[in-house]
Amino acid sequence: MLKRTIKSCPDNTFHQFYAQKKKLFRCQLCHKHEATKQGIRDGRQKYFCPLCEKYFSRPVKRIKSVSRKRIISDHLAGLSYRQLEERTGIPKKRLCRLVNSQVNSLPDNLTITKSLIAKSGYSGNYVVDGKCIPVKEVVATSRSGRLPRSKKRRRITKGRVLIWGADYETHDLLHHGLAGGESYAAFSRHFQKLKEIGYPMKSLTLDDKREIAAAAKAQFPDCVIQLCVKHYLAKINRALRLSSVKVQINAREKRLEKCFLDETSEYIPTTRYYSMRQAVRLINEIFDLEDRHELLLDFQAIIASIVRAENYQIALNRIASLENYFWPERRKLNYPKEHIRAVRKLLFDFRDNQECLLNYLKYPHLNISSTTNLIEGYNSQLELRLASIRGFETEATAEKYLNAWILKRRLTKFTDCRKQFRKLNGKSPLECAGADISDVRKLIKAWWI
Numbered sequence: 001m002l003k004r005t006i007k008s009c010p011d012n013t014f015h016q017f018y019a020q021k022k023k024l025f026r027c028q029l030c031h032k033h034e035a036t037k038q039g040i041r042d043g044r045q046k047y048f049c050p051l052c053e054k055y056f057s058r059p060v061k062r063i064k065s066v067s068r069k070r071i072i073s074d075h076l077a078g079l080s081y082r083q084l085e086e087r088t089g090i091p092k093k094r095l096c097r098l099v100n101s102q103v104n105s106l107p108d109n110l111t112i113t114k115s116l117i118a119k120s121g122y123s124g125n126y127v128v129d130g131k132c133i134p135v136k137e138v139v140a141t142s143r144s145g146r147l148p149r150s151k152k153r154r155r156i157t158k159g160r161v162l163i164w165g166a167d168y169e170t171h172d173l174l175h176h177g178l179a180g181g182e183s184y185a186a187f188s189r190h191f192q193k194l195k196e197i198g199y200p201m202k203s204l205t206l207d208d209k210r211e212i213a214a215a216a217k218a219q220f221p222d223c224v225i226q227l228c229v230k231h232y233l234a235k236i237n238r239a240l241r242l243s244s245v246k247v248q249i250n251a252r253e254k255r256l257e258k259c260f261l262d263e264t265s266e267y268i269p270t271t272r273y274y275s276m277r278q279a280v281r282l283i284n285e286i287f288d289l290e291d292r293h294e295l296l297l298d299f300q301a302i303i304a305s306i307v308r309a310e311n312y313q314i315a316l317n318r319i320a321s322l323e324n325y326f327w328p329e330r331r332k333l334n335y336p337k338e339h340i341r342a343v344r345k346l347l348f349d350f351r352d353n354q355e356c357l358l359n360y361l362k363y364p365h366l367n368i369s370s371t372t373n374l375i376e377g378y379n380s381q382l383e384l385r386l387a388s389i390r391g392f393e394t395e396a397t398a399e400k401y402l403n404a405w406i407l408k409r410r411l412t413k414f415t416d417c418r419k420q421f422r423k424l425n426g427k428s429p430l431e432c433a434g435a436d437i438s439d440v441r442k443l444i445k446a447w448w449i
């Protein structure tokens with residue numbers, strides 16, 4: 001009944017859609033969408049049309065000779081399946097099966113680390129952080145009296161957290177895992193795995209999360225905890241709400257520079273009367289902003305000078321100046337009460353975190369990282385790769401794919417390291433750790449590395 005309706009339908013679009021669903025093809029003789037595939041012979045695809053009862057053939061679309069190594073490497077580097085199909089001529093479904101089969105056959109990242117840690121030269125300075133990963137899950141919804149939604153429409157994107165860390169000296173990603181959130185239990189499992197494989201953790205650099213420090217101390221009691229200086233200063237900036245004030249001051253300073261003849265001029269000619277008036281007005285506005293937020297700006301500058309001091313003794317001297325001179329004298333002045341309360345609250349918080357903020361200055365021989373910029377850089381690279389992926393279907397799929405991406409990153413050579421890490425350029429993280437790449441290839445047994 002359905003076939004008769006389709007044949008009598010004047011709209012050929014619906015007919016083609018029905019043929020596509022039934023995997024039927026257009027006949028070259030009668031031009032009806034009733035032909036079926038009958039195999040490939042001599043490089044040509046054979047078809048049979050039951051209406052005209054005849055065979056015809058078409059040349060098979062040639063696939064460019066691209067190695068599997070190149071396909072998987074390009075996909076992990078950021079190319080989507082659609083872009084790979086345009087480049088290689090291989091259908092997307094076949095590319096997906098190819099990538100998934102190889103990704104699922106790879107060993108766990110921790111297994112690679114465990115097999116090489118005895119011969120490696122890790123510094124023991126660990127940098128850890130979490131990254132949100134989109135994972136789709138099916139949510140059961142009760143809709144009484146209505147038809148149930150399809151499985152696809154009941155899927156929502158629910159974030160899972162990738163907990164991972166890197167060795168500071170070698171930039172190597174030792175271990176990773178997915179968890180429901182950045183909780184004590186999740187980080188405790190992470191550090192327990194590192195302890196089992198024998199990682200010599202001396203210090204741990206993290207952002208402002210007490211759960212991470214407590215979990216690390218439970219497994220490595222002697223490790224030194226270092227809070228990220230960059231995160232802490234950003235937290236103070238948010239608490240004091242000075243971002244908009246600094247933007248206004250910088251905007252007025254740029255307008256003030258335009259009042260001069262050029263960058264080398266130190267005065268405005270008397271003939272430029274309008275520029276002189278505008279300069280006076282801008283200077284008064286800048287002074288007014290700085291005066292209204294004087295306490296907040298000075299306190300932020302002092303904290304920044306302490307946590308970024310040249311050495312530990314200079315930091316202690318500046319802390320003594322803050323406690324003995326700045327705060328006792330400034331709180332007596334006629335500043336707004338909300339500013340005094342904000343500074344008092346942040347001063348108490350600084351006293352609690354003072355030791356963890358200055359450990360990188362207190363133990364210079366350990367070469368502790370003062371920021372989490374290393375792992376944040378890896379977060380940015382992973383974010384670029386996941387930009388074209390709307391979400392993983394399951395947590396297991398996400399785990400396998402992230403494991404493959406991290407293994408590829410551990411075997412990719414550095415090219416843009418600067419300053420004290422310039423020596424790492426031309427080497428992969430595993431090579432920087434002293435591992436033999438040939439042993440890694442034998443262990444992975446994959447041709448795409």
